[in-house]
Amino acid sequence: MHPSPAEVARTLAAGRLRGSAHIACRPGPHQVRHATDAGGRVLLLVPVDSDIARALRPADDAEDVALVLDVLDVPPVAGAPSLGRVWVSGWAAPLAGTEARQAALDFVDIDPTGDLLDVGRGQVIFRMAAEEVRLERGGALIDIDPDEYAAAEPDPLHAIEWDLLTDLADHHVPEMADYIHRQLTEAGHTQPPGAQPRVVRLDRYGFVVALGTPGREYRARLAFPRPVADRADLARLLHPVLCRHCGVAAA
Template sequence: MQPSPAEIARTIAAGHLPAVAHIACHPGPVPVRHVTDVQGRPLLLVPTESTLSTALRPQPGNDDTALVLDIRDVPPMSSSPALGRVWVSGWAARLHGDEARSAALDYADTDACGDLLDVGGSQALYRMDVAEVRYERDEHLIEIDPDDYAEASPDPLRAVEFDLIADLADHHVTEMSDYVRRQLGPAARPDDEPRVVRLDRYGFLVRMNGRSARLAFPRPVTDRHDLAHLLHPILCRRCAAA
């Protein structure tokens, strides 16, 4: 089991990674702060007096502005492979009144930053209606159906992936190494030193002397606490011995 392209796209676009916007009629990409709501629609937090705000101003006769949000995955560790890159295309419109207040709450679910208190003043929120989603990894481009993208959910471990991998590396190397060897069976080599390099709801990727292996969890995990419950028998030496 592993994430689908739609799930990976939702994970990369969720708001934990930096993004740039390519905006119609504006030269060059512009850095932008964003998250996505439960439907995968990007919410852009924009200073009202900024180059980005000017670029997002609709052309006469329009209510919204066409743009492409470009987000690259940033691996949690130097040894971790990148998940790839996502382009989300669509139209962004500024939100006002109740819509802006509701969107601010949605934004805070992912990033409860202080600037949300100034929405309607020095800050503005824009919402994108998604028209196209493209996902690229290892020079392979996949077109993702916008409905599949909207129905997928971002990985619940992505925001804490670095902490989880660092904890395994600092405190559970022996237990994880023994577990990986048991899972690989005859495919394990005597000189293997397995190290977890990526983690998601479906399992983890380990590196061993130039080789990689993906090990699946018995079931998808729902959050960090669920993962701890699932890994407890592996990481507890007394439990493993029993």
């Protein structure tokens, strides 16, 4: 099991990575603070008196502005593969009143910045529904159906991926190495000689491990028995792996 292209696109666009906005017929791009709501609509939080707010201002006879949000993945550790790059295109319009307040609540789930308290005064939220979604990954460009993008969910572990990988590397190398060896053996693969395998990416469906020696590493993906829902669910799933002898020691 692995994330679908729509799930990867939702994860990249969620708002935890730096994004830039390309606005039709305007200079740019502009660095933006962004998030997405439950339906994948892009939310932009911008100061009222700023270049990007002026660039996003619709023409006199229009209600919205054509915009492309561009987000590039930043791998969490050295040697980790990139999730790729996503472009989400649509029409952005400013929000006010109840819609702005709801958008601020959606935004705070991703980025609890204090500037959200100033929405309606010094800050404004623009919202854009996805009309076109493209994902570039491994040199291939994938067109994603906007409805599939909207229905997908961002990965629940992405925001804490670095923390999880660091914890595994600092405290659980022998246990993970043993587990990876067993998984590879059961799948009919032979673990190459060299350094201990490293977990370099982690998502709700499984993890990617780097095997071999520096300069001659290759990567393999190991799937969980089922997708995990959150950090607590992951802890329950990995407890038998990371604490195989806890019951014996306690007895």
